[in-house]
Amino acid sequence: MRVKAYLSLFRVQALADLQYRLAALAGATTSIFWGLVEIVIFTVFYTYSERAGAGIPAGLSLNQVVTYVWLAQCLFSIQPLALDSEIQAKIENGNVSLDLARPMDLYAHWFAKIAAGRLTPLCWRGLAVLAAGIVMPAGYRLGPPASWANLLWTLAAAASALFLAAAFGCLLSSVRLSVDWGSGPVFMLILVSQVLSGSHLPLQLWPKAWQRWLFLQPFAGYLDIPCRMYLGSMPLEQAAAAIALQWLWIVVFVIVGRLLMARQLARIVVQGG
Numbered sequence: 001m002r003v004k005a006y007l008s009l010f011r012v013q014a015l016a017d018l019q020y021r022l023a024a025l026a027g028a029t030t031s032i033f034w035g036l037v038e039i040v041i042f043t044v045f046y047t048y049s050e051r052a053g054a055g056i057p058a059g060l061s062l063n064q065v066v067t068y069v070w071l072a073q074c075l076f077s078i079q080p081l082a083l084d085s086e087i088q089a090k091i092e093n094g095n096v097s098l099d100l101a102r103p104m105d106l107y108a109h110w111f112a113k114i115a116a117g118r119l120t121p122l123c124w125r126g127l128a129v130l131a132a133g134i135v136m137p138a139g140y141r142l143g144p145p146a147s148w149a150n151l152l153w154t155l156a157a158a159a160s161a162l163f164l165a166a167a168f169g170c171l172l173s174s175v176r177l178s179v180d181w182g183s184g185p186v187f188m189l190i191l192v193s194q195v196l197s198g199s200h201l202p203l204q205l206w207p208k209a210w211q212r213w214l215f216l217q218p219f220a221g222y223l224d225i226p227c228r229m230y231l232g233s234m235p236l237e238q239a240a241a242a243i244a245l246q247w248l249w250i251v252v253f254v255i256v257g258r259l260l261m262a263r264q265l266a267r268i269v270v271q272g273g
Contacts, residue, residue: 025124025128027077027124028124028125028129031074031076031077031125031129032073032128032129032132034073035069035070035072035073035129035132035133036140038069039065039066039069039140042062042065042069043062043139046062046065060202060204060205060231060233063143064143064231064233065202065205066139066140066141066142066143067133067142067143067227067230067231068198068227068231070129070130070132070133070142071223071226071227071230072198072199072202072223072227073129073133074122074125074126074127074129074130074133075126075161075222075223075226076199076223077121077122077125077126078118078119078121078122078126078161078162078222079118079165079193079194079199079222079223080114080118080165080168080169080172080190080193081190081194082187082190083169083172083173083176083183083186084110084113084114084117084169086113087113087114087173088173088176088183091173091176091177096177100265106261106265107170107174107254107258107261110170110173111166111167111170111254114166114169114173115162115163115166117169118162118165118166119162122162145230145231145232146230146231146232147232149236150229150230150231150232150236151230153229153239153243154229154230156239156243157221157225157226157229157239157242157243157246158226160221160243160246160247160250161222161223161225161226161246163246163247163250164218164221164222164246164249164250164253165222167249167250167253167254168193168253170253170254170257171253171256171260172186172189172190173257174256174257174258174260174261174264175189175260177260177264178260178263178264192219193219193222194219196214196217196219196220197219197220197222197224198220198223198224198227199222199223202227203215203220203224204224204228204233216245218249218252218253221245221246221249225242225243225245225246228242229242
């Protein structure tokens with residue numbers, strides 16, 4: 001019955017978020033514009049690096065980088081950019097006691113809500129970005145996947161990325177629940193996650209000495225791992241291990257988030273009459 005309640009909560013929250021079509025369109029327009037700016041910048045760097053004989057860094061061609069940019073702008077929408085506004089308001093004004101009064105596990109309740117909030121931007125904003133990338137002129141166009149098998153593994157990795165984002169979002173909520181002096185630590189963690197996900201610069205363009213660490217750290221699972229699978233820059237033999245790595249970090253985030261939440265709830269005091 002509890003699982004059914006969580007699924008119903010997920011469905012209701014997702015349907016409610018899907019109604020904000022104008023906001024999704026505005027977000028998609030921003031992503032498309034920013035993607036074009038990034039593509040122009042990468043084109044300039046690649047053009048002049050080839051003329052200077054510097055070569056192509058990390059084995060990514062310009063066409064692959066262009067495709068990476070569009071995929072990154074699509075998957076960027078599932079990343080936690082801030083705390084869920086409703087959860088943050090409940091933490092700050094003390095109304096979290098209302099959720100505690102429900103016959104539901106608080107962590108699972110918040111996980112379902114956050115997961116729905118991460119899925120709906122992907123349905124509107126992400127798909128609009130992909131559609132724009134497909135119809136762009138040559139040189140700015142989203143390229144096809146390396147193979148049909150790569151596409152299937154990409155979809156599996158993207159689904160895992162959604163759960164990873166939800167688990168990290170719950171961890172952020174647990175951190176905010178445990179901190180009574182503001183949201184500074186939460187926004188610092190969000191900034192770090194965005195940089196290390198590859199959304200600003202493909203991780204394969206970072207220094208070679210950092211590549212193994214960048215691949216193993218949790219935030220590569222947001223979009224870098226799905227992008228590698230789509231582009232074929234990761235051998236398909238490593239795809240299952242990469243998805244297993246995503247789920248390993250999901251488990252870690254869930255355990256740490258639950259421990260932080262349980263620690264805070266054990267000493268929480270609700271006042272009123």
